[in-house]
Amino acid sequence: MITRHEAYDLSRRNTFGMKVSCRLYVEVTEPEDLLALDFDTLPQPVFVMGGGSNLLFTGDFPGTVLHMGNTENRFLDSALPGSARNDRTTAPAEGKSTQTEGPAPVISTKVGGPALVISTKAEGRVEKSLVRIPAGVVFDDFCAWAAEEGLWGSENLSLIPGEVGASAVQNIGAYGVEAKDIIDTVHAFDLRERRFVDIPGADCGYGYRTSNFKTVWKGRYIIIAVTFRLSLAPTPVLDYGGVRKAIEARFLDSALPGSARNDKTAVPAEGHSTKTEGPDPVIPTKTEGPAPVIPSAAKESDVVMPDLIGHLSPRMIRETIIGIREKKLPDPAKIGSAGSFFCNPVIEKEHFARIVTLAKAENGPDYEVPHYEVGEKVKVPAAWMIDQCGFKGMRLGGAQVYPNQPLVIVNATGDATPQDIIALEQRVIDTIQEKYGITLHPEVEHV
Numbered sequence: 001m002i003t004r005h006e007a008y009d010l011s012r013r014n015t016f017g018m019k020v021s022c023r024l025y026v027e028v029t030e031p032e033d034l035l036a037l038d039f040d041t042l043p044q045p046v047f048v049m050g051g052g053s054n055l056l057f058t059g060d061f062p063g064t065v066l067h068m069g070n071t072e073n074r075f076l077d078s079a080l081p082g083s084a085r086n087d088r089t090t091a092p093a094e095g096k097s098t099q100t101e102g103p104a105p106v107i108s109t110k111v112g113g114p115a116l117v118i119s120t121k122a123e124g125r126v127e128k129s130l131v132r133i134p135a136g137v138v139f140d141d142f143c144a145w146a147a148e149e150g151l152w153g154s155e156n157l158s159l160i161p162g163e164v165g166a167s168a169v170q171n172i173g174a175y176g177v178e179a180k181d182i183i184d185t186v187h188a189f190d191l192r193e194r195r196f197v198d199i200p201g202a203d204c205g206y207g208y209r210t211s212n213f214k215t216v217w218k219g220r221y222i223i224i225a226v227t228f229r230l231s232l233a234p235t236p237v238l239d240y241g242g243v244r245k246a247i248e249a250r251f252l253d254s255a256l257p258g259s260a261r262n263d264k265t266a267v268p269a270e271g272h273s274t275k276t277e278g279p280d281p282v283i284p285t286k287t288e289g290p291a292p293v294i295p296s297a298a299k300e301s302d303v304v305m306p307d308l309i310g311h312l313s314p315r316m317i318r319e320t321i322i323g324i325r326e327k328k329l330p331d332p333a334k335i336g337s338a339g340s341f342f343c344n345p346v347i348e349k350e351h352f353a354r355i356v357t358l359a360k361a362e363n364g365p366d367y368e369v370p371h372y373e374v375g376e377k378v379k380v381p382a383a384w385m386i387d388q389c390g391f392k393g394m395r396l397g398g399a400q401v402y403p404n405q406p407l408v409i410v411n412a413t414g415d416a417t418p419q420d421i422i423a424l425e426q427r428v429i430d431t432i433q434e435k436y437g438i439t440l441h442p443e444v445e446h447v
């Protein structure tokens with residue numbers, strides 16, 4: 001179904017709460033409808049949005065805002081050539097060879113409709129599950145469902161606002177996990193060719209909060225669904241952002257020997273290393289949702305978590321992550337924001353050395369500047385610099401640098417204008433440039 005609204009009020013459709021409108025708002029609930037939509041006759045430009053949680057509308061939008069409101073897998077596979085169900089040749093060749101286990105079981109979910117699930121075999125046992133989730137599903141509903149099903153992979157991304165479609169555009173990330181780690185295939189409508197395509201995750205050009213959808217493919221694809229590769233075997237990622245300590249604090253007393261085992265989704269992680277898979281990062285380069293302002297020396301993998309590790313479930317980690325996030329980040333239902341406003345800059349080592357000298361002169365010789373090594377370069381948390389410049393809690397009009405996390409700019413009064421936000425953004429950029437010689441770039445997309 002296609003619904004159209006002219007002069008549509010977007011204030012409840014963007015988490016910043018900007019009081020703006022668009023000339024035409026089009027909501028599409030069935031991917032097939034995209035074939036029927038005459039894009040050339042829509043007011044231009046056409047902007048595809050999800051939940052509006054990474055956007056700053058800088059004023060009324062003169063064209064069409066299109067939203068994929070599909071939340072069910074009603075789209076027939078026969079209409080989606082090369083879908084995850086019918087054609088596994090488009091999947092990245094990474095990992096062990098997999099084999100589809102008979103006809104795909106369709107299981108009922110709370111994420112708005114049946115998620116298409118395909119279990120795969122590796123070395124004789126079921127190990128991975130491919131689940132196809134429609135673009136319009138709220139991403140956290142998907143995380144909640146996966147955790148309840150005992151499927152690993154998305155639990156660290158719990159409570160990130162927004163929808164499934166955008167997760168594949170943004171390569172969302174938090175607490176050591178990025179969407180790219182679990183994206184198998186992105187299903188999209190190609191506006192140029194006017195046909196549906198399946199794009200292997202490995203071809204999407206994923207990087208830190210970026211993808212080809214944001215750069216070279218900008219404006220070309222409307223994402224209709226994403227197939228995620230989840231794991232039935234435990235794959236806990238605990239080494240970032242205080243997760244390990246928080247799990248200990250939350251579950252250690254109660255979990256052993258009874259309650260973790262009472263959790264119906266708890267799976268003993270037999271022989272599973274407490275370290276995360278893949279390279280052991282010296283630094284949490286992937287950690288997002290605002291980067292922790294901690295000295296790089298404070299590596300959490302040094303913290304021992306006794307037998308609890310063997311009884312973790314995705315649900316326990318999800319609960320823990322939600323607990324951490326609720327303390328740090330503004331709840332979009334109560335205070336408007338778009339999450340981390342700025343990207344963390346990556347600079348040359350010599351440049352970083354100059355910043356260290358300056359910081360020690362200001363804070364004393366023992367002061368340690370938080371940083372993460374990224375190859376030959378250094379990532380410096382933008383939150384630290386903003387804090388050092390005294391911006392924490394600063395207000396300009398209705399806009400404020402969030403006191404609990406200076407990487408976030410909030411709509412403190414509820415009636416901040418786009419100009420308030422932009423003025424504060426510019427003040428921060430100019431001050432950081434002057435003091436540290438670094439140009440901060442916004443992570444939030446200005447529309």
Ligand SMILES: Cc1cc2nc3c(=O)[nH]c(=O)nc-3n(C[C@H](O)[C@H](O)[C@H](O)COP(=O)(O)OP(=O)(O)OC[C@H]3O[C@@H](n4cnc5c(N)ncnc54)[C@H](O)[C@@H]3O)c2cc1C
Nearest residue numbers: 050051052053054161162163165166172173223289338339
């Ligand atoms: C309080 C708060 C905390 C946050 N924490 C995090 C965090 O920890 N980690 C993190 O990575 N992000 C975080 N964010 C940012 C935000 O949640 C993510 O960027 C999210 O993926 C945006 O989803 P959305 O559906 O709201 O997309 P929107 O903001 O509506 O759109 C984002 C981009 O995706 C495109 N897009 C959306 N849907 C589609 C589609 N179907 N097809 C094609 N393009 C599409 C849009 O054109 C736009 O370019 C946070 C935001 C808030 C408000």
